[in-house]
Amino acid sequence: MPPRIIYGAGCQGISLFRQLEDDFEPPVIHCFVDSDPEKQGGSINGVPVYAPDYLKTRIPGTYRVLVAVGSHYGQIRKYLENLGWEEHNHFEDASPRPMTYGEMNPDFIPLMNEVRRYSLLSRQRLEMLYQWAKNAHAVRGDIAEVGVYKGGTALLMASVLQGTGKELHLFDTFSGMPHTTYDIDLHRPGDFSDTATEEVARLLSVFAGVRLYPGIFPDTVPKGWETKVFSCVHVDVDIFSSARDCCRFFYPRMSQGGIMIFDDYGFPSCPGIRQAVDEYFDTVHDKPVYLPTGQALVIKSAAQF
Ligand SMILES: C[S@@+](CC[C@H](N)C(=O)[O-])C[C@H]1O[C@@H](n2cnc3c(N)ncnc32)[C@H](O)[C@@H]1O
Incomplete structure (x- = not known):
């Protein structure tokens, strides 16, 4: 040697x-x-x-x-x-690094490899999302995602949900980014248009309790949701106005212990996410926790709805 x-x-x-x-x-x-x-x-x-x-x-x-x-x-x-x-x-x-979630849980790797075929998220961000979604099992309420695109993160969350009786509500235009705020966002209308509702529906067809809402959120929120509560919400919208609307709509409806995960919070490519999240959470008790993956999460500490 x-x-x-x-x-x-x-x-x-x-x-x-x-x-x-x-x-x-x-x-x-x-x-x-x-x-x-x-x-x-x-x-x-x-x-x-x-x-x-x-x-x-x-x-x-x-x-x-x-x-x-x-x-x-x-x-x-x-x-x-x-x-x-x-x-x-x-x-x-030879830089020392901690083990990844996948290295600790080899059973998770086939699911991760399948999800990555349909997702823009890095392995680390998917591992975080998976664990937080699992954590929501014990919390009252359904799961939602705004920003589905080809369905990768939705597939991950649908797999986690099986057997819990919870529903997964998925919001996207499925035809590209809607209007953006020109002086804040770097994305432009029509980005991510290479997807289709039918393809995502087909990908998720084996799972019970998955609902798709094509169109611009929050216009597509079903009637009668005034008193609905959520245990976990994944916000992956990349632009300011959508992130702001997600905070306004979902945070008051999160159960105690419920988790909101914001993708792209720390990424310079999506400055609107941090701005929307910081502006909203300045006005309420709970604060975002920034993760080294670039995501931020908020845990609802008390029912305020
Ligand atoms: C980065 S992609 C989502 C990536 C996906 N989660 C993945 O696993 O790869 C962002 C998506 O957000 C959607 N989006 C942004 N704002 C929206 C809004 N207000 N209503 C519906 N869809 C929106 C866009 O259409 C786009 O498909």
């Missing part, structure tokens, strides 16, 4: 170093390398820290380089490849 060089003497490199030291058969750590001049020339637990140029003096493959620099990995990969080191053979991304 060739000795190791840890690329990165910051907190990620140090945490990797500690992890390796705890191994049943700890590998030999030859040195750290780091581009920070303040770290170069020093040492960590007796292991020296050199400048990255040190690797120019080593023959690729005589050491294994463990790169622990988090999101800067791409930059370092290029640097090492230019020196003749080969990814996987001679170096690897």
Whole structure:
């Protein structure tokens, strides 16, 4: 086993170093390398820290380089490849990261792979949505989504709901983005028009209790919903006025413990979502919690309807 060089003497490199030291058969750590001049020339637990140029003096493959620099990995990969080191053979991304939900629950992976064929959401965002929707089982009320497009996230939520007796209410024009607010939104009317109500209905036809409402929300809300309550609502509308209308309509109708999930809250491509959510929740008791996935969620703390 060739000795190791840890690329990165910051907190990620140090945490990797500690992890390796705890191994049943700890590998030999030859040195750290780091581009920070303040770290170069020093040492960590007796292991020296050199400048990255040190690797120019080593023959690729005589050491294994463990790169622990988090999101800067791409930059370092290029640097090492230019020196003749080969990814996987001679170096690897070794930044410590927590396990994903899918890694912890392999049974979930086939559903995730199917959902991703119909969804714009990243794996991480889908994993969040799945868990929050599951969490709503014990809460009174149905589930709703505004912003269905090809039905990926709807498929995920429909799968979670089976056997609960809850209904899933799905709102979308199914013909593209409606009017947008020109000075706030970056999306334009007609975006996402490559879908169709019939296709989404077919995708979800195996599930009981799924209802589709084609047209512009909230005009399509059925009559008689004045006293209806919800346990979980997924808002994935990308534009200001739709997000604002979702807050106004659904928040007062959420059961205690009910969850609203706003996709795209932290994405610069959808500035209207954050603006609408922040403006609305400034006026009520509950506040959005921002997740590292870019989603925000609000948990209804007390019945106010
Ligand atoms: C980003 S897509 C939804 C993505 C989907 N959740 C997925 O899994 O990929 C946004 C959708 O919101 C819909 N939309 C936005 N505002 C709407 C409104 N007021 N009424 C109906 N649909 C709306 C658009 O038509 C579009 O299909």
